[in-house]
Amino acid sequence: MTDIHAYEGAPEAEFGDYVALLKPRVMSLVVFTAMVGLLVAPVDVHPFIAFCAVLFIALGGGASGALNMWYDADIDAVMLRTRNRPIPSGRVTRDEALAIGIGLSGLAVMMLGLVANWFAAGFLAFTIFFYAVVYTIWLKRWTPQNIVIGGAAGAFPPMIGWACATGGISIESLLMFALIFFWTPPHFWALALFMKEDYHKAGVPMLTVTHGRATTRRHIFAYTLVLAPFAIWLGLTSIGGPLYLTVSVVLNALFIRGGWQILRRDEDAAIADGYAVEKRVFRLSLMYLFLHFLALLAQDWVGTW
Template identity: 85%
Template sequence: MADIHTYEGAPEAEFGDYVALLKPRVMSLVVFTAFVGLWIAPVHVHPFVAFCAVLFIALGGGASGALNMWYDADIDAVMRRTAGRPIPAGRVARPEALAVGLALSGLSVMMLGLVANWFAAGFLAFTIFFYAVVYTIWLKRSTPQNIVIGGAAGAFPPMIGWACATGGISLESVLMFALIFFWTPPHFWALALFMKEDYHKAGVPMLTVTHGRAATRRHIFAYTLVLAPFAIWLGLTSVGGAFYMAVSVLLNALFILGGWRILKRDEVAAEADGYGVEKRYFKLSLYYLFLHFLALLVQHWIGGGW
């Protein structure tokens, strides 16, 4: 792996550069799902404890982002989408990123154990390890199933939030995990459809690179069909209700329809319009996940579950 480090004459690292190491835009959705998992759990948590728990889960997520940027600095440097990140841009040295990631990992796990419980803290530690080692170091560069298996790391936060409140795992938290787990592949494969050349240049074996765009389109549609039953099943549990169910049915109908349009796209036409359909589907996928968890929060607030 190429050594990416600050170069002579590079601008001094600012506070914002270290914040950028934590991937705040990516982690914001992760933190939101963790908050929802904690707040809708059947055990009341004091608002201050809940705030601290979400804060330390966020720090743990940021630690994962820093460790990911440390290891992937060589890949980030050749991809147009990531070339401006702090390490490839020369503003933060790789050893600094590693130090930040390790320090925040230890701090977040220790503090979550003290403020919530040690089961949740151990879960957070496992999640950081899974994202940094299993996904970033092992899967990402070795298999086109990197996103499928590695996506579990992004699906654990609502389970961690739930565990902060209850000290354990339940069907509801497992289904929240499943919602994110099966959402992740079509979300990232849609991005890969219009960013294929970046992954090709970086040598990342995304499905678009190893199997082509046509196979990727088939996989996206298949996953929308697998995802929908889990999303709707969640609405039939103690955290669901009529409001959540209505939102989920509508969102899944739109997501399946979008997946069908992706499946039927002609590659020549897709290139001609700059992959507009794929980009809109990618944006829809962001709303899909956010609105599902927002619906869970609203359902909890209004009550009326089954």
């Protein structure tokens, strides 16, 4: 892998560049789902401890992002949507990114163990390792199933939040994991349908590159069907209820409908309208996950009252 360093005359790194290194948009999802996992757990946690726990989980997520950018700097420089990231643009060196990633990883795991419990800290350490090594270094460049298997890294945060409160794992936390795990492939493959050339140029074996768009469309629809039972099952557990179930049924009906529309699309028609349907389903997928976890919070609040 080509080593990329800040070139002579490159703009000097600013604070925002180091924040960008931590993938703040991805971190926001980590923070939100981890917070929900912690708050809906059946154990009361002191607000200060809860705040610190979520903060250190967020730092762990940011550390994973920095390690991902460190290793993927070569392909980030090729892809249109990533070439302005701090390392390809020359504002931050790969060595800096590696040091920040390792340093924040150690800090996040150690502090989470001290403020919450060591089971949750070990879980966070495993998640960082899974994302940085199993997904980024191994799966991403090796198999079109990279998103499927690697999606586990993004599905662990609510389990970590739950573990911060309870010190363990339960059916509720496993179903929150399943909700994100089975949501990840249709979410990213919908994006890949209208970003195929980026992955092709970078040599990333995304499903659209290795098997084509028609196969990707079938996989998207199949995963929306697999996802729905797990999402609704969560509503039948101790953290679910009628409010969550109503939201989940509506969202899954819309998501399955979107998957069906993608499946039925003719590629020429998709090109003609600029992948309008695929982009709409991708935006729906963002709201799908956010509203499911928001509904869990709302259900917990209603249950408390």
